[in-house]
């Protein structure tokens with residue numbers, strides 16, 4: 026079956042290509058509805074009837090464009106995909122059931138047994154697990170390189186290297202990778218470059234404009250933006266997206282996005298710019314407050330002048346994002362005391378929600394690494410990760426200060 030997706034004729038699409046980010050986030054990809062509905066209908070349908078057997082056969086052959094089964098394409102998901110491609114500055118995009126669905130579908134499509142991946146040393150725990158415990162079993166070599174060191178990258182490329190994969194800022198320790206530099210080296214060596222842009226969102230960083238081939242996202246986070254869904258989005262060239270749709274998504278994982286989820290993400294995207302501005306502003310305030318506190322050993326936030334990545338952040342990101350990592354002087358025990366004393370800031374994994382969330386990577390999001398692997402990959406046991414939410418900034422600060430105060434109370438009791 027040479028399945029061809031491509032959507033039905035979209036001749037009435039409103040052209041937003043020269044408009045601003047917020048306008049594109051609200052309007053790009055929209056097509057005229059027969060009733061004039063502003064919000065696109067949610068096509069909750071598995072299948073689409075053919076007018077004739079011949080028409081169906083032509084769609085399956087790829088000779089005729091159109092939707093015929095929602096594991097391959099769906100009109101509601103299609104609008105989101107067009108909108109998201111416009112935000113990332115990409116030719117096309119694809120929706121998935123989860124961020125991991127997008128990452129796995131993409132890598133299954135591009136890799137074969139005998140190939141090698143170069144991945145940055147810091148990755149989200151399940152991405153690391155997929156490479157290390159998944160792909161490795163199928164004859165794919167994974168080489169971890171500190172991609173802040175471009176000489177190390179150049180030295181690691183071999184005849185079998187197929188692609189370079191990284192996050193920036195990286196989950197959980199906020200290391201930045203220079204997208205332009207790394208993608209330039211990748212391109213020169215005929216490698217595909219893939220950037221996980223979950224932490225930044227296309228509002229703050231657009232990797233494709235900086236030379237990346239593909240951008241992957243957990244849309245569960247800032248893109249959905251309300252902590253009420255699990256989804257993934259991948260963007261890149263039309264050719265690559267078509268290959269990933271037909272091979273990775275349709276046949277290898279089936280990790281397809283629900284039309285209802287596409288609707289929820291389009292609702293979220295309408296306020297992405299507003300929400301990100303607020304996340305960034307409050308995160309800067311939280312980072313400065315933590316940095317000034319006696320109980321805090323180090324704060325990892327690219328907006329701080331003390332950050333090793335501050336200069337890179339200034340030219341690669343339009344603002345510094347809503348994620349912060351920090352270490353307390355009292356290490357793991359102090360972290361536990363502090364986090365358990367919080368009440369407004371919730372102890373939870375995930376990020377990018379309106380609610381502020383805090384978690385302990387070594388025992389939660391990055392528990393897929395062994396302790397030795399965490400040490401090699403720069404994920405320390407004392408690290409705390411916070412997703413700064415949209416609550417009133419003073420309330421977030423007050424809760425954190427209660428948490429920090431609990432550490433000294435605890436010390437007094439112990440003494």
Ligand code: 7XF
Nearest residue numbers: 123124125149196223243245374375390
């Ligand atoms: O499959 P998901 O939608 O959960 O997305 C996977 C994923 C991919 N890339 C990055 C940078 C991610 O952070 C994630 C998910 N991370 C959550 C977290 O770090 O809290 C997952 C909770 S275990």
